[in-house]
Amino acid sequence: MAESMLVLVTKPPYGLEDAFAGLRLGLAMAVNGMTVSVVMLEDGVYNAVAGQKPDAVGMPSNVDATTELYDFDVSVYVVKEDLAERGLADATTVEGLKSVDRGALIEMVSTHDVVTTF
Amino acid sequence: MVKTVFLALRSPREQDPSELIGRLASREEAHLVLVEDAVYNALDPRRAESLKEVAHEVYIAKDDLAAKGFSEADLKAGTTVDYDGIVELIMERTERTVTL
Amino acid sequence: MTKTMTIIWRTGSMMAMDANVATKLASAAVRKGYKVNMFGYGEGVTAVKKGQAPKRFPNVGADLEALAEQGVAIALCETCYMARGFRRGEEIEGVKVGSLTNDLFKFVAESDRLVTVAR
Numbered sequence: 001m002a003e004s005m006l007v008l009v010t011k012p013p014y015g016l017e018d019a020f021a022g023l024r025l026g027l028a029m030a031v032n033g034m035t036v037s038v039v040m041l042e043d044g045v046y047n048a049v050a051g052q053k054p055d056a057v058g059m060p061s062n063v064d065a066t067t068e069l070y071d072f073d074v075s076v077y078v079v080k081e082d083l084a085e086r087g088l089a090d091a092t093t094v095e096g097l098k099s100v101d102r103g104a105l106i107e108m109v110s111t112h113d114v115v116t117t118f
Numbered sequence: 119m120v121k122t123v124f125l126a127l128r129s130p131r132e133q134d135p136s137e138l139i140g141r142l143a144s145r146e147e148a149h150l151v152l153v154e155d156a157v158y159n160a161l162d163p164r165r166a167e168s169l170k171e172v173a174h175e176v177y178i179a180k181d182d183l184a185a186k187g188f189s190e191a192d193l194k195a196g197t198t199v200d201y202d203g204i205v206e207l208i209m210e211r212t213e214r215t216v217t218l
Numbered sequence: 219m220t221k222t223m224t225i226i227w228r229t230g231s232m233m234a235m236d237a238n239v240a241t242k243l244a245s246a247a248v249r250k251g252y253k254v255n256m257f258g259y260g261e262g263v264t265a266v267k268k269g270q271a272p273k274r275f276p277n278v279g280a281d282l283e284a285l286a287e288q289g290v291a292i293a294l295c296e297t298c299y300m301a302r303g304f305r306r307g308e309e310i311e312g313v314k315v316g317s318l319t320n321d322l323f324k325f326v327a328e329s330d331r332l333v334t335v336a337r
Binding site for chain 3: 125127128153154200201202204205206208209214215217
């Protein structure tokens with residue numbers, strides 16, 4: 001009986017539907033009272049960059065999809081080393097995101113009942 | 119920490135499964151199942167070595183391996199598994215399933 | 219108590235074998251006595267279209283229909299379905315055109331294991 005879910009977002013924004021779909025899935029679980037955490041890792045960290053203008057390609061905003069999660073107490077993490085590996089160590093990130101070390105991920109997998117990947 | 123089974127579907131050049139596995143589970147608790155094009159990982163000696171370093175059990179989908187023209191004898195890591203075995207691994211032998 | 223597996227599949231009917239992996243996994247789980255739920259999300263919804271007739275490839279629609287007959291609960295994301303031009307009634311028997319909020323949530327909440335099939 002799963003009471004908590006970890007959503008791994010590994011894909012970048014707008015070229016693929018995955019990241020947006022993952023954020024919406026997290027929201028749908030959280031509105032029902034499930035404990036949800038989202039981690040942006042690998043190319044998923046591109047979703048964390050502030051200043052995205054999805055209108056330029058006619059896509060819905062992954063930033064809005066991220067910040068809407070905060071209303072339902074969803075913690076959204078971005079992996080520090082994955083940002084740094086992409087030259088984004090000093091990039092401004094979306095407000096409210098929590099920075100996390102790679103080393104914290106093992107613990108996060110074990111503290112959530114189920115995991116899904118986007 | 120919990121026993122975790124990782125599911126990989128993509129070809130070795132599309133994705134190196136060992137990177138993410140090493141970050142999401144300790145070796146002792148990591149089990150890996152290779153299906154579809156991911157089975158090629160177990161045929162490449164170098165990749166097979168890196169998989170063995172991050173996962174203590176590696177399984178290769180028997181039907182996918184056969185479809186591609188290979189058999190158990192060609193594996194550089196792991197052993198073949200059928201879908202009953204994959205279900206057993208997911209439901210009884212591990213606690214989390216993570217798709218890479 | 220019977221353990222439950224929920225499978226989310228997010229790849230479409232033909233371009234990759236992912237949906238076939240999902241049905242093979244579901245079929246093995248049913249055979250071994252587990253309760254199985256399946257949820258089609260994103261491009262995955264294309265796999266439930268009624269009347270698929272691949273000449274030489276596996277028929278994932280027929281496989282899903284057989285699973286539904288065996289008691290597998292199958293639902294999909296209506297928003298994803300409508301977005302791709304499908305209408306209610308175009309899906310195979312036994313599939314519910316539903317939502318993340320209602321159907322997937324219930325599936326996950328009652329599950330012991332969640333498996334994602336996507337790439």
